Amino acid sequence: MLKPSYPIETARLSLRPFTMDDLEALYAFHSRPDVARFLYWDARTRDETRAALENKIGWAQLREGGDTLNIAAELRETGVLIGDLTLFWRSAEHRQGEIGFVFHPDHHGRGLATEASREILRLGFEDLGLHRIYGRCEARNTPSARLLERLGMRREAHLVENELFKGEWSDELVYAMLRREWNPPEESPGGR
Known part of the structure; x- marks a missing residue:
């Protein structure tokens, strides 16, 4: 079980559970076709964003394998919501997890994601005790692949035309890291 002690503070961000007050900020980037291009959902309407947000609010902790943890990322300086992070607990038996992230494009290129x-990753490895965490992305999603590499994940697979994605055959990249490969920053500037 994982019930994070919120908020989780980093140098520039506050990570916390989602609330209904996040609707407009979440809609600001979930509604963008450029954001949804490589995601399993299309650009969302306000009602679709509200429905997704209602689910996210209920996913603030992990109780058992198969659960999903959703965390909002906001700028500490302004309190503005800029990102949507996910940790999927894929298997309790095999101690496997999957990471996901979506950030507002206005905040790309600054290392915030x-x-x-x-x-x-810290929550998954240190607090939940996972053995392996992986991340997947559509092969043309170069920014996500680069982020997974910056996290220290190794590319394990390039699956060729492995799924029908938004009406066309699509390649998928799979990155992963083992617990023994996890190399946390020495000190989190801002605490936890």
């Missing part, structure tokens, strides 16, 4: 995702 890397900063937040490191905390998700």
Whole structure:
């Protein structure tokens, strides 16, 4: 079981559970076609974003294998929601997890997604005791692949046309890291 002690503070971010107050900020990036291009859902309407947010609110902890943890990333300086992070507990028996992330494009290129995702890896490895965490992305999603590499994950697979994705055959990249490969930053500047 994993019930994070919120908020989780990093140098520039506060990671916390989602609330209904996040609707407009979440809609601001979930509604963008450029954000949804390589995701399993299309750009969302306000009602679709509200429905997704209602689910996210209920996913603030992991109780058993198969559960999903959703965490909001906001800028500490302004309190503005900029990211949506996920840790899927894929298998309790095999101690496997999967990381996911979606960030507002206005905040790309500043290392914020890397900063937040490191905390998700920490939660998975140190707090939940996972053995392996992997991340998947559509092969054309170069920014996500680079982020997974910056996190220290190794590319384990390039699956060729492994699924029908938004009407076309799509390649998928799989990255992973083992607990023994996890190399946390020496000190989290801002505490936890």
